Amino acid sequence: QQQVKQSPQSLIVQKGGIPIINCAYENTAFDYFPWYQQFPGKGPALLIAIRPDVSEKKEGRFTISFNKSAKQFSLHIMDSQPGDSATYFCAASMGYIPTFGRGTSLIVHP
Amino acid sequence: KAGVTQTPRYLIKTRGQQVTLSCSPISGHRSVSWYQQTPGQGLQFLFEYFSETQRNKGNFPGRFSGRQFSNSRSEMNVSTLELGDSALYLCASSLGAGKNIQYFGAGTRLSVL
Numbered sequence: 001q002q003q004v005k006q007s008p009q010s011l012i013v014q015k016g017g018i019p020i021i022n023c024a025y026e027n028t029a030f031d032y033f034p035w036y037q038q039f040p041g042k043g044p045a046l047l048i049a050i051r052p053d054v055s056e057k058k059e060g061r062f063t064i065s066f067n068k069s070a071k072q073f074s075l076h077i078m079d080s081q082p083g084d085s086a087t088y089f090c091a092a093s094m095g096y097i098p099t100f101g102r103g104t105s106l107i108v109h110p
Numbered sequence: 111k112a113g114v115t116q117t118p119r120y121l122i123k124t125r126g127q128q129v130t131l132s133c134s135p136i137s138g139h140r141s142v143s144w145y146q147q148t149p150g151q152g153l154q155f156l157f158e159y160f161s162e163t164q165r166n167k168g169n170f171p172g173r174f175s176g177r178q179f180s181n182s183r184s185e186m187n188v189s190t191l192e193l194g195d196s197a198l199y200l201c202a203s204s205l206g207a208g209k210n211i212q213y214f215g216a217g218t219r220l221s222v223l
Contacts, residue, residue: 043217046213089152096165097166103153
């Protein structure tokens, strides 16, 4: 059973575009929602995270929107750059171990 | 501060063999988690060790095992390898208390022929 559903599986945008990646969860006990960024040949790295008592969090060009009632959250990348091309994973946790989405491969064309 | 180090980076084994992967966490981190990453299943949690004790376990067969040493270094062992075990195995370390950030290593790419 996949507890965190992530979409789309892949995404291609032009430089300056705003890619949006969506995630939905089922377990209402989840209380921490991080996003990870993974470049080829590297392990995932924490990008930004949010707790359910907040509806939006922004760090630089990255913004998480959180809808607790819909059990959905999304990542927006403002003014996307070719260097943002990577795989993005959403996750949800209620303890020490996160449950990950399947990942979204993002390509930003120059 | 050095990051999470995994060795080796690449491994090629044949079916039926066993393999041991190593992970050195960030200095001061007491929790080490292991994940299997495949294109079809994404990132799947294997187990977590904290202060030499397995604290959490994922849904993997008993062929997958691990241990943690007193210096927090961890090893993961897979016995009787199957073709489906081919994957990137990632190790992540954290302080181990509260909602800690997990820091991932670059992984060990295991190919089973």
